Amino acid sequence: MSNPIRKAVFPVAGLGTRMLPATKALPKEMLPVVDKPVIQYALEEARAAGIEEFIFVTSRGKSLIEDHFDYGFELFETLKAKGKTKELDELLSWLPKAGTVNFTRQQQPLGLGHAVWCARHMVGDEPFAVVLVDDLMTGTPGCLAEMVEAHARTGGNIVAIEEVPQDQVNKYGVLDPGADDGTLVEVKGLVEKPDIDVAPSNLTVVGRYILSGAIFPLLETQERGAGGEIQLTDSMAKLIDREPFHGLRFTGRRFDCGKKLGYLEAIVACGMDRPDVAAGLQDIVRQYV
Ligand code: G1P
Secondary structure, three states, rough: OOOOOOEEEEEEOOOOOOHHHOOOOHHHHOOEEEEEEEEHHHHHHHHHHHOOEEEEEOOOHHHHHHHHOOHHHHHHHHHHHHHOHHHHHHHHHHHHOOEEEEEEEOOOOOHHHHHHHHHHHHOOOOOOEEEEEOOOEEEEHHHHHHHHHHHHHHHOOOEEEEOOOOHHHHHHHEEEEEOOOOOEEEEEEEEEOOHHOOOOEEEEEEEEEEEEEOHHHHOOOOOOOHOOOOOHHHHHHHHHOOOEEEEEEEEEEEEEEEOOHHHHHHHHHHHOOOOHHHHHHHHHHHHHO
């Protein structure tokens, strides 16, 4: 049995250009879906997977993320004084415990591989998760929890995967698949954003990873890949012959909140899951379709 996964890295340095002007001053990770910022869904999913330490790789202009996970002294005291204990208890129920949230900065936008590498000293040499916050995942017990459970059986490295239409494969990391039992797929190769006509399959990596600490010396070389960026996928590909490497078809759904339509769909889907707004939201949506 492999080590439990205790730490998760959240690369949150991206500019969010596809959601401008909303993201001009507001970090894209703080965009609300119903009444929670996108980043809180990711943290709650990680916590449901047993993650104890949350490592955020930020950049300039992202300090609202730190504030969101901090103790809100003035707000909490005011809620207490007004007797709004329900609201206060709700906030305290998800607030990370002191010392479990760490921040480091990616000083330059050099790619996802570089962002993860920036967290190397905080992770150390142990298996860890990477959570791309733009990909909002729904489902129970959660995508990352399913991956942690699978990792206990396989060890090595696991990425969440999804089939996409062939004409979309050039937007993703793509698998060269081996043995496939319908849920777990052996990974024989990985290629970042291949041209549509040479992609090895239409099975793509989505924003959840469990990686071994062996990824860090590979990222250290800082080789540039697709788009001139230091790609996580390229270093993962080098691990394939050395360690077990699998893709997991997860049971929930993914919404790409980095894009307008994905974000709008996430709001509708999450709203329909919420007893306090579901019926009203259904009435509203009906008026427009
Ligand atoms: C990143 C990864 C890519 C992965 C995708 C999932 O790409 O590099 O391999 O398939 O996330 O959302 P990005 O969306 O940052 O271009």
